[in-house]
Amino acid sequence: MRISELSEASGVPVATLKYYLREGLLPPGESLGATRADYSEDHLRRVRLVRALVDAGVSVAEARRVTEALDDPPRSRHDLLGRAQYALPAPHAATPVSDEVTGLLADLGWVVGPDSPALHSLSGAIAAARSAGVPLPTDALTGYARASEAVAAVDVSNVPTDDLASALHRVVAGTVLVDPVLAALRRLAQEHVSSRG
Amino acid sequence: MRISELSEASGVPVATLKYYLREGLLPPGESLGATRADYSEDHLRRVRLVRALVDAGVSVAEARRVTEALDDPPRSRHDLLGRAQYALPAPHAATPVSDEVTGLLADLGWVVGPDSPALHSLSGAIAAARSAGVPLPTDALTGYARASEAVAAVDVSNVPTDDLASALHRVVAGTVLVDPVLAALRRLAQEHVSSRG
Numbered sequence: 001m002r003i004s005e006l007s008e009a010s011g012v013p014v015a016t017l018k019y020y021l022r023e024g025l026l027p028p029g030e031s032l033g034a035t036r037a038d039y040s041e042d043h044l045r046r047v048r049l050v051r052a053l054v055d056a057g058v059s060v061a062e063a064r065r066v067t068e069a070l071d072d073p074p075r076s077r078h079d080l081l082g083r084a085q086y087a088l089p090a091p092h093a094a095t096p097v098s099d100e101v102t103g104l105l106a107d108l109g110w111v112v113g114p115d116s117p118a119l120h121s122l123s124g125a126i127a128a129a130r131s132a133g134v135p136l137p138t139d140a141l142t143g144y145a146r147a148s149e150a151v152a153a154v155d156v157s158n159v160p161t162d163d164l165a166s167a168l169h170r171v172v173a174g175t176v177l178v179d180p181v182l183a184a185l186r187r188l189a190q191e192h193v194s195s196r197g
Numbered sequence: 198m199r200i201s202e203l204s205e206a207s208g209v210p211v212a213t214l215k216y217y218l219r220e221g222l223l224p225p226g227e228s229l230g231a232t233r234a235d236y237s238e239d240h241l242r243r244v245r246l247v248r249a250l251v252d253a254g255v256s257v258a259e260a261r262r263v264t265e266a267l268d269d270p271p272r273s274r275h276d277l278l279g280r281a282q283y284a285l286p287a288p289h290a291a292t293p294v295s296d297e298v299t300g301l302l303a304d305l306g307w308v309v310g311p312d313s314p315a316l317h318s319l320s321g322a323i324a325a326a327r328s329a330g331v332p333l334p335t336d337a338l339t340g341y342a343r344a345s346e347a348v349a350a351v352d353v354s355n356v357p358t359d360d361l362a363s364a365l366h367r368v369v370a371g372t373v374l375v376d377p378v379l380a381a382l383r384r385l386a387q388e389h390v391s392s393r394g
Contacts, residue, residue, distance in 0.1 A: 049330065057254065091377060118381045137355075140355050149386045156390050175384065179380050184322055186376075188313060188345075
């Protein structure tokens, strides 16, 4: 399809598509001459992902890191989640991993690589919450972790098994874009649980 | 304490504290003369909350709505979670509540007020994820919802029972600042669950 058709199919203006192309968020189309190019269904899928990432508050630089990871498909299913983890935006990257987080994971019996960016994110997020007066005792963190296992089980069971490139796309998009779904469900569940109490 | 001491105790620069005062994010101290004011532990707690909200990506206008809700304590514990819900930033406020979301909550047996802002957030977040190629079938949404009940049970059990103003502070801060803790735990749990598979 032409860039005008890609715009119509995605709902993203042509000027924005040209910006994505310049910024490397969207690979170039197949050239049909000096000023024309042909775009595929893969381009449409990529545009929708980039748009959703940006709408979810991911910066252009972070979105580029995510799409670069997608352009280099994983070699194995085992490589898949690692690749996605390390491509995704990770807040508090500069926060050292706390002994508390290391101990929590050991108590949970979780097998996680020592370089996982989420170890820093978790350490930093716990410190930020406590500094604002949210105490987060060990039993609360353990309760949240067990609930997160149930979330991750749903995540992992919904990764497609057909091809690795599709699976990586799904994991990356699903991780970033399901966070707001979970945040909304948590607020509704709070209202429900407190109405029962 | 003086504003310089409030700055030292909170780690927030005096110029930023003055900005918070001008923007109504921090109530004025008790006047000790034309150019001096006295700040309490309540001010310190408020500064830490505002700083944490802003660091978590909440806009100044949204933070003001949150703090306004805190300045008008709830009349009952039942009023507490409702007050917090309606004060908190809610994405996708303009998205209509979908029939799917209404049906999901009915199937779950959740009791939620028809005006809850999270109904709009959930409808919008599901639509955004799907537009980027994350399918979210009913059984996945149900699985996420059951896990969210477990999260909310931890949330509700950690609300202090002493006074309603403290409880509201905790619910508001906990809701916004535990979301990043849960996001990090989800990523670690994904790695753990997929390593077992």
